[in-house]
Amino acid sequence: MFSERCLYCHGKKEQAVSWTALFWKGESDLLCGACKAKLMVIHGDICSMCSRPLDELDSKFIEGDRCLDCVRWEKDSNWSGCLDKNIALYSYNDFLKELLSRYKFRGDYVLAKIFAVQLQTKIKRAAPDLIVPIPLSSERLYERGFNQSEALIIEVNHTPSHLLERIHTEKQSKKSRDERIHLQQVFKITDTDTIASKKILLIDDIYTTGSTLRHAGKILKQAGATQVQSLTIAR
Amino acid sequence: MLTIGNILFFASLFSVLGVMAALESMFPSLAAAALICLGLFLSKDTSNRSLLIFLSCFSGFYINGVITADSNSTSLTGQEKSFFVSLNNGVKVDGDSFSALGTIVGSQEKLAITYRIKTNEKKILLKEEITPGAVCKVNGRLTLPPAARNPNAFDYKNYLFTKGAFWIFESSSLECGPGNSNLINRIKKIRLKGISYLENHYPAEAAAISIALVFGDRSMIDPDTILSYQKAGVIHLLAISGLHVGLLSGMLYFFLLRIGLTRERTLELLLVLLPIYAVLTGLSPPVNRAASMIMIILAAKRFHLTLSPLSAISFSLLAYLLINPYIIYDVGFQLSFRVSFTLIISAKPVMRKQSYFIRMVLVSLLAQLASLPILMYHFYEISLISILANCIFVPLYSFIILPVCLLLFIVHLLLPMELVFFVEVFSLITQAANGLSVKLASLPGAAFITGRPSFQLLLFLVIVHPIMLMYFENPKIQTVNRTVIILAVFLFVLVVPATYSPYGKVVFIDVGQGDSILIKLPYNQGIFLIDTGGNMVFEQEAWKRKSDKFEVGKDILVPYLKSEGVRSIDKLILTHGDLDHIGGAQALFTEIKIKELILPASKSVSITEERLLKLAESYGVMTHRISEGPSWKAGKAKFKVLGPPGEKDLGGNNQSIILLADIGGLTWLFTGDAELEAESQLIKNFPEYNIDILKAGHHGSKTSTTEQLLDHFKPEGAILSAGQKNRYGHPHQEVLGRLERRGIKIFRTDKNGAITYSFRGEKGTFSKEIP
Secondary structure, three states: OOOOEOOOOOOEOOOOOOHHHHHOOOOOOOOOHHHHHHOOEOOOOEOOOOOOEOOOOOHHHEEOOEEHHHHHHHHOOOOOOOOOEEEEEEOOOHHHHHHHHHHHOOOOHHHHHHHHHHHHHHHHHHOOOEEEEOOOOHHHHHHHOOOHHHHHHHHOOOOEOOOEEEOOOOOHHHOOHHHHHOOOOOEEEOOOOOOOOOEEEEEEEEOOOOHHHHHHHHHHHHOOOOEEEEEEEEO | OOOHHHHHHHHHHHHHHHHHHHHOOHHHHHHHHHHHHHHHHHOOOOOHHHHHHHHHHHHHHHHHHHHHHHHOOOOOOOOOOEEEEEEEEEEEEEOOEEEEEEEEOOOOOEEEEEEEOOOHHHHHHHHHHOOOOOEEEEEEEEEOOOOOOOOOOOOHHHHHHHOOEEEEEEEEEEEEEOOOOOHHHHHHHHHHHHHHHHHHHOOHHHHHHHHHHHHOOOOOOOHHHHHHHHHHOOHHHHOOOHHHHHHHHHHHHHHHHHOOOOHHHHHHHHHHHHHHHHHHOOOOHHHHHHHHHHHHHHHHHHOOOOOOHHHHHHHHHHHHHHHOHHHHHOHHHHHHHHHHHHHHHOHHHHHOOOOHHHHHHHHHHHHHHHHHHHHHHHHOEEEOOHHHHHHHHHHHHHHHHHHHHHHHHHHHHHOOHHHHHHHHHHHHHHHHHHHHHHHHHOOOOOEEEOOOOOHHHHHHHHHHHHHHHHHHHOOOOOHHHHHHHHHHHHHHHHHHHHHOOOEEEEEEOOOOOOOOEEEEOHHHOOEEEEOOOOOOOOOOOHHHOOOOOOOHHHHHHHHHHHHOOOOEEOEEEOOOOOHHHHOOHHHHHHHOEEOEEEEEOOOOOOHHHHHHHHHHHHOOOEEEEEOOOOEEEEOOEEEEEEEOOOOOOOOHHHHOOEEEEEEOOEEEEEOOOOOHHHHHHHHHHOOOOOOOEEEOHHHHOOOOOOHHHHHHHOOOEEEEOOOOOOOOOOOOHHHHHHHHHOOOEEEEHHHHOOEEEEEEOOEEEEEEOOO
């Protein structure tokens, strides 16, 4: 059932009229036109590694088809090859920032539906053996009541594989890039046996510096995963 | 779940199918409804409640259609001699002929009344007497309306049936009085006053255009101008359209708000004014559609509801079908609703475009594609330059001619004297526009003849239309690419099936008293036309003259050839120079490309023939004069010229071209108007030979189709091409006797209308238009 109102702003949705809506699939837009327009789909020239849009980036931060951040990650022997690729859906603009914070900090669980269709297609294309949500520490989980990454996987009817567990407690968003990179390992593996020679897709809400995902990727690769990719809502 | 607009869209779709099941044919409509239902059911979006709505629409409108059809029957015996009728619509005084659709007083039944006006005084008197709602006493006799006599021809009987009329009443007297004057008739009177006001105060051309644009009556416009607008694909601009109604309502809405009315009062006032406006503009289907749609939206707005245009047009369609199910046969109705639905549903990708010009091109393109099957079905041709023409004419009409026309009319009513100059300027603009339309229409390939589509092709077009438009909506593909591919698909569909059909046909067209035979070979291997028919057009006093006189070439032959998709004729064979064989040729030249003109070698040349030769020359058509000897092949068909004899000139009918042909597994002998002398010459020159079908000479006159000829060629069937109730008494009883005695099967165009032999390979069947 789709409501007449926008899932985000609760304003009235204009009725979507089109041939596709009539004869192919009913318009399942959950957002109104105005809100939908604010979600910027990542497309065009993007970093081949982290999906960062390259158009808005100064050319001195680009090397080949990668952004300088990824180049630096890969040059660091400690981190090289930990994450094969990150796929991202939308640009992390003010609107998405607000939307995600409402989703994960203020518990508006239903907003996960907004991303379902896009996530589904990307997961299908990546064709992973295991879909792994980035875990929360038990304190955060208690605070929020749900794991935002796990909720996304459940929303698209896949089974999350809980292979990781947090050993560090402090919020990532309160740390600087340097602090994050030079952190000790933040995850540990719960179930080593299933990982060997598997293609793994990590799910998270945001790719900011990429350190969380690389931490996860590193120990998964060490445990024998052949490929570790990640899929995030925002980049 | 479907949105309200989408539910209403399907509700109207199912209602149309329900009406079609009742009035047209049950099975295809039911099958279509079932298929769509299944599709909707399988897509998870449709709730059971919506499906229930759709099915009740189908059955509800089916029942309504059946009830309407049951009550649509005559209560007359045919013997009645006089009636009182009230004239409400279709009143037409053209030259000395009067025609109207009148309702019998005290009954629902209508009569198609015809009356020949005897004097000019009576004509002037009639024009005064016949006010809307006038009641007339008519004396005369009832006749049954004629059925169509040629394939694809306009079926007057059917047309009248859909209007609730079953008889033509040929009246010998017509006495009219004012009759009842209800509100609608009073508004109609204002309309007539307005029309005559414009006629009296404007120059002719400007008046005609203004009457069309202000009052929705384009009968004053010169038929040639109408034709050129049609060919340029901009005829919709001469009708009152949604654009009009929208423009006027919008103007009035803001004007009323500006002078201080509240929003609510303004809306209420508009709701009252719109129906009046619809009556003022003649209650044509496009006006009714537009006015009712806007009324529905305004009414919703009055109660603070928002209604999408898709919901509004669906409601409007449902209401229309409920009131008059037979409206589905109206071309204006079909075009108006189909085009409007398409534009409303496709509005989003069009409106996304920034440039006004691109939006306009897309709108014209979408409108053209939507109207395509309807135009093909009713007019057999489409305008290829319509998109270009619309890019010029739409802005010209919507920004200049229409606003100026409306404003000028309103101001002119107040200050008639001061505006002479402006009226002159307006007149110049309209003349320029009309001139431009003539230029555009005369461009090569302006009108592309498609023929009447088969049921399968129609179905294909109707199904492929939404699929193409879904493709058009896909934002991943460039607009230009999308547009080009859509156009390519449609052009392919238009050209290929019609041109490369495996079926061929030989058609003896019913051109009244005269001959005209179309030979259309399969796989586009050749199109030949033997003779064109032709009728006498008499000169008459000015007041008796009709604006558009009946002429066989223009009114029967050309429409029929177009309906068959004939774009060019390889050989136009005119057997001899008599009017009833070549009279229709003139109209052919202007509409259809003729590659070669063939006439008999002859010393004497008739005046009609001479005029025709000049015309052929001006069109750069090769002309050959032939006599016995030459032969040619086209695909599997063979043709051989057996007459006229080369050595001597027999003159007149006997100098007709005689053609022997092998077509579709049969051997045919076409003898033109050959009589005794030519026939005996033929027997002398040509050995005994068994043919299958003889086109009997000279319409079955007793001087042709001699015993000797029949015994020499031993035909199995004979075709007699003569006019219904012709004054020469063709075909002659004697000839029929000669044929019957030999057991030769007889086909008569005067009795059976057109006779068609359609074949595939070497096998074919004969069919009669009127069995």
